[in-house]
Amino acid sequence: MRRRSMLLATGAAALSAPFGGRAFAAAPGGGPLLDHDTPVDLDGNEYVDLSDRVGVLAPLTAGTLLVTFRTTSHNAAMTLLSASDPTEPSSNITVNLSGGALQFSVREKGAVLINVMTRTRYDDGQRHTVVVTVDSSGTRLHAGGRQVFETAPHPFFGAVSGLGALALGRNLDSDHPGGEWFCTGTIERAAVWDRVLGEAELVAQSPRPDLADLGRISTVLNSDTPATWVVTGDSITHGALHTNGWRSYPEHWTERVRWELGKPKNRDFVIDSGVSGATSAELVALFGERVAAFSPRVVSIMIGTNDIATSGLGPEVYRANLVSLVRSVRALPGSPVPVLQSPNPVDPAKWPGRVGLSRYAQVMGEVAAEQDVVFIDHYDDWLNGNGGQVPLSLLNDGLHPDQRGHHRLAVKMIKDLRVFDTDSRVCSLRIP
Numbered sequence: 015m016r017r018r019s020m021l022l023a024t025g026a027a028a029l030s031a032p033f034g035g036r037a038f039a040a041a042p043g044g045g046p047l048l049d050h051d052t053p054v055d056l057d058g059n060e061y062v063d064l065s066d067r068v069g070v071l072a073p074l075t076a077g078t079l080l081v082t083f084r085t086t087s088h089n090a091a092m093t094l095l096s097a098s099d100p101t102e103p104s105s106n107i108t109v110n111l112s113g114g115a116l117q118f119s120v121r122e123k124g125a126v127l128i129n130v131m132t133r134t135r136y137d138d139g140q141r142h143t144v145v146v147t148v149d150s151s152g153t154r155l156h157a158g159g160r161q162v163f164e165t166a167p168h169p170f171f172g173a174v175s176g177l178g179a180l181a182l183g184r185n186l187d188s189d190h191p192g193g194e195w196f197c198t199g200t201i202e203r204a205a206v207w208d209r210v211l212g213e214a215e216l217v218a219q220s221p222r223p224d225l226a227d228l229g230r231i232s233t234v235l236n237s238d239t240p241a242t243w244v245v246t247g248d249s250i251t252h253g254a255l256h257t258n259g260w261r262s263y264p265e266h267w268t269e270r271v272r273w274e275l276g277k278p279k280n281r282d283f284v285i286d287s288g289v290s291g292a293t294s295a296e297l298v299a300l301f302g303e304r305v306a307a308f309s310p311r312v313v314s315i316m317i318g319t320n321d322i323a324t325s326g327l328g329p330e331v332y333r334a335n336l337v338s339l340v341r342s343v344r345a346l347p348g349s350p351v352p353v354l355q356s357p358n359p360v361d362p363a364k365w366p367g368r369v370g371l372s373r374y375a376q377v378m379g380e381v382a383a384e385q386d387v388v389f390i391d392h393y394d395d396w397l398n399g400n401g402g403q404v405p406l407s408l409l410n411d412g413l414h415p416d417q418r419g420h421h422r423l424a425v426k427m428i429k430d431l432r433v434f435d436t437d438s439r440v441c442s443l444r445i446p
Contacts, residue, residue, distance in 0.1 A: 046205040058198040061183035068180035075172040076149040078207040085137040085199035093195040096185040099176035103189040120169040127169040134432040143220040159217030160229020163236040240281040247316035251288025256410035260417030266424030294335035316355035318374040355390040361412030
């Protein structure tokens with residue numbers, strides 16, 4: 015616990031809020047009306063009582079609500095910030111995590127004015143900044159400074175009468191006089207403005223801003239509009255032979271998105287255009303038939319394992335091909351989002367000619383950084399998860415992932431694209 019000034023409350027411990035500093039910067043059109051920037055560690059029973067400041071927020075019909083936090087557990091419901099009428103059972107404006115998903119709800123005397131939730135999840139123990147912006151055009155949810163969801167309804171604090179309670183880490187109502195939906199983790203900051211902050215401002219307010227492309231992928235995942243995902247590469251993406259009858263990583267991704275994320279994501283399509291033996295040069299040459307033909311919204315590229323064994327495809331040629339592929343994806347109609355996924359490491363004893371694959375993974379990471387592309391680094395993930403050694407148990411022939419290796423690839427992809435859920439059958443799959 016970083017702060018020790020404690021007030022007892024029924025069923026929970028309330029941490030008193032500090033005054034001064036940036037707590038009030040109530041310049042309309044400027045700084046935040048409320049800014050609690052003293053980090054607090056919450057154990058699932060504690061909260062920060064800010065009720066003496068709810069009055070300044072109560073009239074707001076538009077504005078920005080921001081919370082920076084890090085979770086330490088996976089709970090069914092965790093409040094980040096909530097303002098409520100404690101004399102009513104269901105009158106509140108609340109930003110919370112529901113099974114890790116970002117949820118924003120406004121209720122007035124039992125009537126649900128808005129209740130929206132992302133499919134992307136934020137209870138991974140990482141530092142996240144989530145934001146709700148509301149004006150007459152609608153409500154938008156943001157993560158890491160990037161918009162990830164929008165909807166037309168636009169209730170805000172002013173839509174809830176009788177606001178008398180404001181807290182970090184819990185919601186309070188007449189049915190739960192001791193509070194509910196307690197948070198487990200660290201809330202570093204909570205702030206509210208009386209205006210909608212632009213994207214550049216939101217990025218600046220995020221200690222760990224997301225790539226714009228990650229925000230765009232999250233928007234696709236959170237949207238009910240059908241999307242086509244193309245997953246392309248070589249035999250690893252193809253899933254040829256070495257999965258021993260189990261699913262390949264693109265198939266795990268398909269199940270996670272098209273089934274587990276619920277309707278209407280079953281109208282998304284995942285197309286695996288990986289071809290055994292493919293190289294980056296071949297993918298550049300056949301980009302039209304392997305990528306463009308499918309009118310994708312997102313394109314994942316895992317390539318390089320064969321480049322290292324192909325004459326004329328050294329690291330710098332590989333680099334140029336990756337840049338070409340990224341630019342070709344972005345140039346397609348609708349400007350699809352590229353994703354780069356590094357090859358996995360191989361057994362140096364069985365494949366001595368490919369021990370330099372680490373350089374190709376490094377080059378891919380450099381291209382991703384230079385081109386602002388989401389990079390899923392399986393090479394590093396496999397080594398770091400096995401004490402720096404190649405995890406031979408994940409390989410079928412020392413090079414191609416077996417069924418366990420493909421699941422490892424899928425879980426890394428699922429985590430990095432923020433749809434990991436411990437309750438998911440895909441995510442929790444155990445392969446004997």
